[in-house]
């Protein structure tokens with residue numbers, strides 16, 4: 001992103017592959033919120049689902065082969081071979097190869113800061129405790145490309161609830177693993193590693209914000225942020241931090257990697273907004289990976305109905 005016009009990357013060809021075709025028969029998220037036990041997610045494409053009671057009216061629905069707007073899912077090959085993960089490479093097409101063999105077990109996620117119930121979870125226990133469900137979301141990168149991805153994840157709000165925020169907590173800070181031996185990009189001192197991100201506490205508690213451990217019914221591959229990454233679909237993709245090891249509640253707005261590097265280009269909020277251009281390019285439209293077509297960018301990436309209330313009264317041009 002910064003100082004490298006990576007948004008000009010060539011479009012990779014759409015690969016219409018079997019997993020996607022198989023996948024198209026699957027049911028959508030949030031219809032009756034099919035909940036899959038974490039253990040069953042592993043390779044359990046459509047298997048062993050238990051219906052759970054939907055807790056609230058869902059406006060984001062889909063039929064399982066498209067998102068709720070009718071946009072087709074991006075092919076598995078594209079989702080797993082066109083990646084931003086600067087810990088491995090600045091080149092999207094190189095990440096998958098370099099991330100192969102990245103060790104995701106053992107893995108712990110520390111939840112702490114301003115909470116009554118701090119806890120360090122082993123990843124297996126975490127995924128057992130918080131049942132995974134499917135969420136088909138658009139991912140809109142700040143570089144003006146986008147995908148539609150069927151994630152498996154659970155609501156970040158559930159984990160925060162378990163941690164019992166103190167009344168002074170106002171923000172959540174996320175940190176990626178720091179391991180330069182495994183992550184060659186971290187040997188470069190031009191970035192303030194490790195990658196960190198942040199959300200306001202009420203954003204983090206919004207039901208659309210999830211922690212994802214899988215996609216297309218399989219455990220995530222390293223290039224997509226295994227074993228656990230954030231997905232905040234109404235914000236630019238850089239907020240959706242990968243391979244998380246720490247989640248802390250704070251009183252002050254946390255510094256984030258991108259806003260520390262280039263505050264005039266990457267704000268803390270980073271809500272998808274076609275009316276607020278990046279200083280170096282327009283955000284009014286985007287290129288969909290796979291079909292390569294340009295389409296208008298939607299306010300809050302098409303999730304305005306769900307999330308605009310979070311920003312009532314805020315000037316979204318200054319709080320970009």
Ligand code: MTE
Pocket residue numbers: 079082083084085086087139140141142176195223224225236237238239240241242243
């Ligand atoms: N998380 C970490 N730790 N490092 C990164 O470089 N890139 C971000 C985000 N999360 C990034 C990250 C950006 S810019 C985008 S667009 C998404 O991951 C891309 O996610 P994907 O490769 O799974 O599509």
